[in-house]
Amino acid sequence: MFALVDCNNFYASCERVFNPNLQGKPIAILSNNDGCVISRSDEAKTVGLPMGAPIFKWESFCKANGISVLSSNYPLYGDMSSRVMSILKQFTPDVELYSIDESFLEFKNFEEDYNYDDYGDKIRKQILKWTGIPTCVGVAPTKALSKVANKVARKFPKETNGVYVIDSEEKRIKALKWIKIEDVWGIGRGLTKRLKLKKCKTAFDFTQLSDDWIRKNFSITEWKLKKDLEGIPTLQLDELKTKRAIATTRSFDYTYDDINYIKERISTFATSCAEKLRKQGSSCHVIIVLLSSDRHKKTLEQHRGSKIVSIPFPTNSSLVISNEAVKAVTSVFKKGVKYKRAGVIVSGLVPTDNFQLNMFEYENPKHKYLMHAIDGLNTKYGDYKIKIASQDLKRTWKMRQERLSPRYTTNINDIIKVKC
DNA sequence: TCTGGGGTCCTAGGACCC
DNA sequence: TCTGGGGTCCTAGGACCC
Numbered sequence: 001m002f003a004l005v006d007c008n009n010f011y012a013s014c015e016r017v018f019n020p021n022l023q024g025k026p027i028a029i030l031s032n033n034d035g036c037v038i039s040r041s042d043e044a045k046t047v048g049l050p051m052g053a054p055i056f057k058w059e060s061f062c063k064a065n066g067i068s069v070l071s072s073n074y075p076l077y078g079d080m081s082s083r084v085m086s087i088l089k090q091f092t093p094d095v096e097l098y099s100i101d102e103s104f105l106e107f108k109n110f111e112e113d114y115n116y117d118d119y120g121d122k123i124r125k126q127i128l129k130w131t132g133i134p135t136c137v138g139v140a141p142t143k144a145l146s147k148v149a150n151k152v153a154r155k156f157p158k159e160t161n162g163v164y165v166i167d168s169e170e171k172r173i174k175a176l177k178w179i180k181i182e183d184v185w186g187i188g189r190g191l192t193k194r195l196k197l198k199k200c201k202t203a204f205d206f207t208q209l210s211d212d213w214i215r216k217n218f219s220i221t222e223w224k225l226k227k228d229l230e231g232i233p234t235l236q237l238d239e240l241k242t243k244r245a246i247a248t249t250r251s252f253d254y255t256y257d258d259i260n261y262i263k264e265r266i267s268t269f270a271t272s273c274a275e276k277l278r279k280q281g282s283s284c285h286v287i288i289v290l291l292s293s294d295r296h297k298k299t300l301e302q303h304r305g306s307k308i309v310s311i312p313f314p315t316n317s318s319l320v321i322s323n324e325a326v327k328a329v330t331s332v333f334k335k336g337v338k339y340k341r342a343g344v345i346v347s348g349l350v351p352t353d354n355f356q357l358n359m360f361e362y363e364n365p366k367h368k369y370l371m372h373a374i375d376g377l378n379t380k381y382g383d384y385k386i387k388i389a390s391q392d393l394k395r396t397w398k399m400r401q402e403r404l405s406p407r408y409t410t411n412i413n414d415i416i417k418v419k420c
Numbered sequence: 421t422c423t424g425g426g427g428t429c430c431t432a433g434g435a436c437c438c
Numbered sequence: 439t440c441t442g443g444g445g446t447c448c449t450a451g452g453a454c455c456c
Contacts (some may be wrong), residue, residue, distance in 0.1 A: 030424090031423090031424035032423095032427070033423095033424065033425095034422090034424095035422080035423055035424050036423055036424065037423095038424075038425095038456095051422090052423085053423090054421040054422075054423040055422080055423085056421080056423075057422090057423080060444075072424095083450085098455090098456085099427090099456045100456075101456080146443060181438060185454095185455080186453095186454065186455080187454085188453065188454050188455080189453090189454095190452085190453060191453075191454085211448075215430090219429085219430050219431070219453085220429090220430075221429065221430065221453085221454080242426080244427085244429095245426090245427070245428085246426085246427090247425080247426055247427075248425090248426090249424090249425065249426075250425080251423085251424070251425090253421090253422085254421085255434090294423090296423055304451095305450095306449090306450070306451085307449090307450095308448075308450080323434075341424095343425090343426095345426090345427095363442080396438050399423095
């Protein structure tokens, strides 16, 4: 059996743990740069604040409804997430961290008639007691079905007490007939549209389509999903998730049509990717550069482009990655287009201490020591004191975070003081 | 004025190989 | 008149997830 454990309104719940004033009140958490709403408490959902709302359009609505609006505090959420994860590992060794607020658990070799309702309840109570985060648990014979079960638990908190187990054919059919096709894991907007044309409205309808038709019209992914929903386990637990790609992408404050400005940004993003690579002990041999115009400004010329560069040897040197990315961006850039977003993605990741060497081409061995020195200085003095020359030395790259809560669990100065 | 960011996986088409 | 078949790799783009 599989379980999906999902934290309720995770970011909003994290904020509440350390700020009891927010209990029972509507709250909303913003995306990077305080752009739009990405997490809401139940109370904020009830008064009608939509997901993804751009805050500049909803500011007065929030004020009128007493919604507390906060910038996102990723150090806090990341730390809370790993605390939840470590609790889950006590319930089974087989845990897959699926996202910051969701994990799949697999129960291998449990007794045939094991009481998963009780076990799910224990998991919820333990997490709530030790971290203060409320969760929902769905249990079923496959991953996709455990996702469905989780939705049932969340939708009917009173009836289920936050735990729902699909352990019979009857319950499976009932749940599949209840869940709308667009709410099924793996069915997004595009597929929903095509499936509705086939009169497919629920997950159950989806499982009634023929395997051949699915295979012919969709990809292998949808076929696997169908099998999983039928109760035939096809999707496996993925425990050791090593990242396959690392990205740094940002929207700009305004639009820019100056190639030199964009080159500087790309160089900075590339440097950031290289730092992330070094932090996790990886090197890359593929670099992808992205550029796109402002999709909200329909009257302007639209352009989205990308360029993939392969490097003959794996690298995590800021100099190499930045140079290649800057070279690549000139071929993507279209003169006259006003760009709003850019990014660098590194892919083809291999462990730095163990990769296939190339006989003829290799990185300048000095880079390794240079990068080590740069990382050391930047850690010691902070604020990106050492930059490469293609970056803007004057620019301090800070996100807009005007309503940030303290880093309660990761910064010694932010620890809560209790007064007696 | 202000509309996020970081991931995964799959496919199609073209170039190339034997 | 009849003009193959089986591969790999690269690139761009699209779908999905949280």
